Amino acid sequence: MTIQKITELKGASSLPGNFGLPLLGDAFGLFAGEELFYWKKLRRYGNMFKTSVLGKKYAFLIGPEANSLVFKEQADCLSSRLGWWFLEPIFGNGLLMQDGAEHAAARRLMYPAFHSKTVTTYFDVINSTVQEYIKDWGTRGVIPLASDFRKLTLIVASRLFLGTQTIEEVEKTCNWFTQLVAGKLAIVRWDNPFTLYGRSQNARRKLHEYLLQTINTRRNGSKEYSDVLALLMNAVGEDGVRLSDSEIIEQTLLLLVAGHETTANLISWVLFELGSHPEWINKLRQELTQVAGNELKVEHLKQLTQMTNVLKEIERLYPPLYGIPRGVLKDIEYKGFHIPAGWVVVVSPMLTHRMEFIYSNPDSFDPDRFAFPREEDKKYPFALAGFGHGPHSCLGFQFAQMEMKIILSQLLYQYDWSVTPEYEKITPVLAPSKFLNKLRAHIKLR
Numbered sequence: 056m057t058i059q060k061i062t063e064l065k066g067a068s069s070l071p072g073n074f075g076l077p078l079l080g081d082a083f084g085l086f087a088g089e090e091l092f093y094w095k096k097l098r099r100y101g102n103m104f105k106t107s108v109l110g111k112k113y114a115f116l117i118g119p120e121a122n123s124l125v126f127k128e129q130a131d132c133l134s135s136r137l138g139w140w141f142l143e144p145i146f147g148n149g150l151l152m153q154d155g156a157e158h159a160a161a162r163r164l165m166y167p168a169f170h171s172k173t174v175t176t177y178f179d180v181i182n183s184t185v186q187e188y189i190k191d192w193g194t195r196g197v198i199p200l201a202s203d204f205r206k207l208t209l210i211v212a213s214r215l216f217l218g219t220q221t222i223e224e225v226e227k228t229c230n231w232f233t234q235l236v237a238g239k240l241a242i243v244r245w246d247n248p249f250t251l252y253g254r255s256q257n258a259r260r261k262l263h264e265y266l267l268q269t270i271n272t273r274r275n276g277s278k279e280y281s282d283v284l285a286l287l288m289n290a291v292g293e294d295g296v297r298l299s300d301s302e303i304i305e306q307t308l309l310l311l312v313a314g315h316e317t318t319a320n321l322i323s324w325v326l327f328e329l330g331s332h333p334e335w336i337n338k339l340r341q342e343l344t345q346v347a348g349n350e351l352k353v354e355h356l357k358q359l360t361q362m363t364n365v366l367k368e369i370e371r372l373y374p375p376l377y378g379i380p381r382g383v384l385k386d387i388e389y390k391g392f393h394i395p396a397g398w399v400v401v402v403s404p405m406l407t408h409r410m411e412f413i414y415s416n417p418d419s420f421d422p423d424r425f426a427f428p429r430e431e432d433k434k435y436p437f438a439l440a441g442f443g444h445g446p447h448s449c450l451g452f453q454f455a456q457m458e459m460k461i462i463l464s465q466l467l468y469q470y471d472w473s474v475t476p477e478y479e480k481i482t483p484v485l486a487p488s489k490f491l492n493k494l495r496a497h498i499k500l501r
């Protein structure tokens with residue numbers, strides 16, 4: 056009889072699950088509804104499962120320990136570019152697609168624009184833009200949340216990153232961004248005006264042209280700028296070399312894409328949950344009045360602790376990135392499995408956030424779970440991961456927090472609201488985001 060060593064590792068191919076159809080793998084299931092795909096696999100196979108998509112083998116590793124492995128312990132063996140390969144033709148070669156030394160150098164260069172101290176200097180622009188944008192919401196009555204917030208967050212990002220002032224200019228780029236982002240769901244990557252992918256590529260070319268024009272206008276003019284584009288245009292790397300135009304455009308495009316839709320989605324869900332829990336509207340309004348009186352200032356934001364907990368609860372329930380993938384560069388091990396180079400590992404904020412051993416009644420909206428002494432997210436490191444962690448953690452975290460707090464505060468000052476479709480229709484469903492574009496706020500002046 057041979058005695059097997061307990062340290063012997065199993066191959067990744069013996070993970071629970073299957074590889075799906077030849078060549079396509081599970082592409083249709085995944086692209087047709089990512090959230091539901093994740094839930095079905097979890098229910099069927101548990102916290103570790105395999106699949107394949109368009110010829111690549113995937114290991115899904117779910118839970119805080121897996122998050123720790125991917126974001127921290129084995130981060131050096133993993134590649135963001137190889138994980139997000141399907142986004143590269145759409146989002147280009149920005150920070151998210153870079154690895155190792157190239158990524159570290161670019162991140163060092165961009166970090167000053169997103170440091171918490173710098174972000175506070177954006178307060179006035181965000182606050183005035185938000186006030187102007189929502190001033191007619193009382194007379195409009197019904198607001199389609201996701202599309203309205205997408206426009207607002209794009210106006211804010213364009214003003215701060217590109218110095219764009221006019222709404223007309225932002226409206227022009229808004230359509231291109233919508234088309235660009237829609238391309239990520241295209242399975243057939245054929246650059247043709249009649250395909251989803253082709254329209255996305257066309258939008259990408261238009262945005263490139265637009266950004267190049269903006270850069271050239273600045274170079275030929277005498278005006279001094281102090282926005283993010285100026286930072287990238289003037290930046291000199293450690294090797295003394297400046298970024299090329301194409302590098303500046305790729306980084307700016309990623310910032311604009313990453314910086315508007317995710318924030319718009321989260322704030323839409325904030326309004327949905329608050330509209331369905333009016334007692335929380337009252338609590339937040341009371342806190343706001345106690346802390347800021349009738350005029351919100353930048354120094355008040357940190358003191359809005361109940362609002363911070365509401366934002367955390369929305370990040371937990373509706374993280375915009377359901378899964379975060381990394382390509383395996385050097386073999387890694389996890390819970391007795393050997394995952395070789397060439398595979399892709401995926402961790403999931405969405406599934407982690409609904410684990411009962413971390414969060415009590417995980418499907419219910421309960422912002423107090425983040426208040427002392429409960430602090431459920433502190434039970435395990437990496438238990439809350441809606442903004443990622445580690446070398447690729449969200450560069451715009453502080454920015455997004457500030458923007459969401461300003462939007463919410465200004466709405467609380469001026470309006471009451473309820474939301475359709477009804478709570479019961481959305482919350483027991485495993486794929487709430489298919490309702491995102493249907494969310495409507497019914498606004499009343501206070």
Ligand code: HEM
Pocket residue numbers: 135150151152162309310313314315317318321374375376379380440441442443444446447448449450451452454455
């Ligand atoms: C509520 C809003 C947001 C959410 C939930 C969010 C979430 C995330 C997550 C999960 C990542 C990590 C991806 C990975 O590890 O592969 C990330 C990266 C990133 N985010 Fe955000 N984000 C938000 C808003 C923003 C904003 C407002 C900006 C810019 C102003 C931004 C810029 C970026 C950038 C540049 C990266 C790539 C960082 C890197 O690769 O080093 N995000 N974001």
